[in-house]
Each structure stands twice: as C-alpha cells, then as structure tokens.
Amino acid sequence: MSDPLLAIYGDWFYGAALLVYTLALLLEIVEYGFRREPAKALVTVGVAHPTGDVEGRDVRTRSDRFGRMAVSLLALGTLLHLSSIVLRGLSAGRWPMGNMYEYISAVCLAAIVGWLVMVRRAPSMRPVGIFVVPVVLVLMFLGGTLLYTASGPVVPALQSYWMIFHVSTAVVSSGLFLLPGVASCLYLLRRSDRLRRFAERLPVAQALDRVAYRVTVAAFPLYTFGLICGAIWAEAAWGRFWGWDPKETVAFVAWVVYAAYLHARATAGWRAPRAAWINVGGFTMIVFNLFFVNLIVAGLHSYAGL
Structure with missing residues (x-):
C-alpha cells in the first residue's frame, strides 16, 4: 500500500536536488572560466611579520574557491537526492528501483557519489565536473518529466x-x-x-x-x-x-x-x-x-x- 504523502515529499526532494545540482553546475562553469593553471589549486605566498619572520600561507585562487563551493553544493544535492529515493521506497513499500524514473534517479545518484569520491581522491579532476554534472542533469530531467511514474507496486x-x-x-x-x-x-x-x-x-x-x-x-x-x-x-x-x-x-x-x-x-x-x-x-x-x-x-x- 503506497503512501501518497511520502511520495510527494520524495518528488519535492528530487526537484530540490535537481535545483542544487544546477546551481553547482553554474559554479563549476565559473570555476572553469577562471581556471588558468590546471595543475595548481593553491598558491603559497610569504607573509612578513613584524618580527621579520616569513610565514607560508595558502591563498586560494578564485577558481579554487568556486570549485570548492560547487563540490559543497553537490554534496548537499546528494543528500537531498538520497532522501528522495528513500522516501520513494518508503511510500511504495518496496525497493525503489522498479521503473525507469526510479532507475535513472538511482543511476544519477551513483554517478554523483562516485564523482565526489573521485574528486576527494584526486582534486585535480574537479574541472571535469563541468562535463559530468550536465549529463546527470539531463538524465534527471528526462526521468522526472517524460519518464516519471507515480509511486506504487511493481x-x-x-x-x-x-x-x-x-x-x-x-x-x-x-x-x-x-x-x-x-x-x-x-x-x-x-x-x-x-x-x-x-x-x-x-x-x-x-x-x-x-x-x-x-x-x-x-x-x-x-x-x-x-x-x-x-x-x-x-x-x-x-x-x-x-x-x-x-x-x-x-x-x-x-x-x-x-x-x-x-x-x-x-x-x-x-x-x-x-x-x-x-x-x-x-x-x-x-x-x-x-x-x-x-x-x-x-x-x-x-x-x-x-
């Protein structure tokens, strides 16, 4: 027996995740536009103190700042996305991968989680997100519109x-x-x-x-x-x-x-x-x-x- 209220909440979380992913993509576009030296994310400069000593300090480039904000938004979107899948499963009382809408949603979540793990292990790969996130957005848009299926039994x-x-x-x-x-x-x-x-x-x-x-x-x-x-x-x-x-x-x-x-x-x-x-x-x-x-x-x- 499906719970329509949980299904509605799940759809809201799905839409919220789609919106957050879109905002993250915009930040990634800005990051890519500011990017000049792909191999350098941090620039170390010397800061002189009154005592005469020089201390190393990390000054983040604009590209790096926007990139980090994009990753943070992707992490937030992942939590919203996961919540939508969990609510979908609870509303239908089954494993939430029984139709194309649910399947595509889960595939996109796996892609984003894999992307976040990859960026965590290899930060130099972060600019590639400008090409990964659009694919996820297109899939989620198609899944949430043309392929959407109401919550129910399989x-x-x-x-x-x-x-x-x-x-x-x-x-x-x-x-x-x-x-x-x-x-x-x-x-x-x-x-x-x-x-x-x-x-x-x-x-x-x-x-x-x-x-x-x-x-x-x-x-x-x-x-x-x-x-x-x-x-x-x-x-x-x-x-x-x-x-x-x-x-x-x-x-x-x-x-x-x-x-x-x-x-x-x-x-x-x-x-x-x-x-x-x-x-x-x-x-x-x-x-x-x-x-x-x-x-x-x-x-x-x-x-x-x-």
Whole structure:
C-alpha cells in the first residue's frame, strides 16, 4: 500500500536536488572560466611579520574557491537526492528501483557519489565536473518529466529479493561507468588539436586516462556480478538463465566491450587513445541499453522501463 504523502515529499526532494545540482553546475562553469593553471589549486605566498619572520600561507585562487563551493553544493544535492529515493521506497513499500524514473534517479545518484569520491581522491579532476554534472542533469530531467511514474507496486515478476542484488549492482556500475566515459572523451579531446584553448584548462591527458581506467576497474566487477544475478533471477522468473532478450544481449555486448578495454589497457603495444575509444564505445552501449532498448525495443524487460 503506497503512501501518497511520502511520495510527494520524495518528488519535492528530487526537484530540490535537481535545483542544487544546477546551481553547482553554474559554479563549476565559473570555476572553469577562471581556471588558468590546471595543475595548481593553491598558491603559497610569504607573509612578513613584524618580527621579520616569513610565514607560508595558502591563498586560494578564485577558481579554487568556486570549485570548492560547487563540490559543497553537490554534496548537499546528494543528500537531498538520497532522501528522495528513500522516501520513494518508503511510500511504495518496496525497493525503489522498479521503473525507469526510479532507475535513472538511482543511476544519477551513483554517478554523483562516485564523482565526489573521485574528486576527494584526486582534486585535480574537479574541472571535469563541468562535463559530468550536465549529463546527470539531463538524465534527471528526462526521468522526472517524460519518464516519471507515480509511486506504487511493481509487477509480480519484479517482486523478488533478487531485484535488490541485480538492479542495485546494475545501477551502481552504470552510474560509475558515466565517469570513465566522460573522462575518456575528454582524454581524446585533450590529445587532439581541436578546441585547444578550451581543452587546455582540463587536467593533463595522462591523468584523465588514469582516472578512466581506475574507475572502470572498480565498476566492471559490479557490472559482472549484476549480470550473474540477473541470469539467476531470470531462471527463477522465466525458467531459463539466458534467452537473448534485447536487454540481455546489449548488456552482454557492453560487458564484452568493457572487458576488451581492460584487456587493451593491460596489453603492451596498445596505445592509450585506441583503448579510450573502446571505453567510449562501452559507455555508448550502456546509454543505448538504458534508453533505446528499454523504451523502444519490445522484450521481457520492457515492463521495467515504462
């Protein structure tokens, strides 16, 4: 039995998170505009005291200040976003990933959390947020408008504990794959001669490639586990582990592409640009599976996307 009041609160928190993410993006745009030296976030100057001693002091650039404010807003938006998902689950009395609206919301949350963790570990990657956050905003806008579904129960086939394992791992891995997909695109842009004045404010190409590889290494096992859980769930629900359903097929193709990327990065003789193109191809398959297969192609998974 759904609770309409909690569902309304959940939608409000969703809208609030979307607004806060938008404000964070504006600050990131300002940060990118002020950015001059990608490798330097702090400038150390000497401050003379009356005693004659000189003390080192960190003077933050305007770019760094705006960037830190953007990260703080993203953290606030993450809390609002998480609250919206929790309220959605409480209102429906189930795991809140039973339709496209809920699925996209959870994917975006995973992407933002992964982004915040990445910035925490590698602050030099912060300017990349100007390209990550817009993708999240577009997905959330589409999910909250065209793909919105009122809170309620799901079809019987989805009423299984396997939904927690299969869908959750698919959500987290898909959200994380957004980060290396963007990083690999920017890596290719950084190495090219096109838009040089725009791209020179990005982190160095080697750093972008390293981040893309490390995040993919973290997301790939989760994605693999999600496929295995999905096969087990399919056997319990439909009597077979694999049936070459369109969504299953595209998900498997994406898995092969990401496996090829990891193999290419670990193989001597493969240049990083060629591997980056493979990584971009894998992310393209994830997006294709998310929208085209769920919304256009008929299959056993279609009920989960409408």
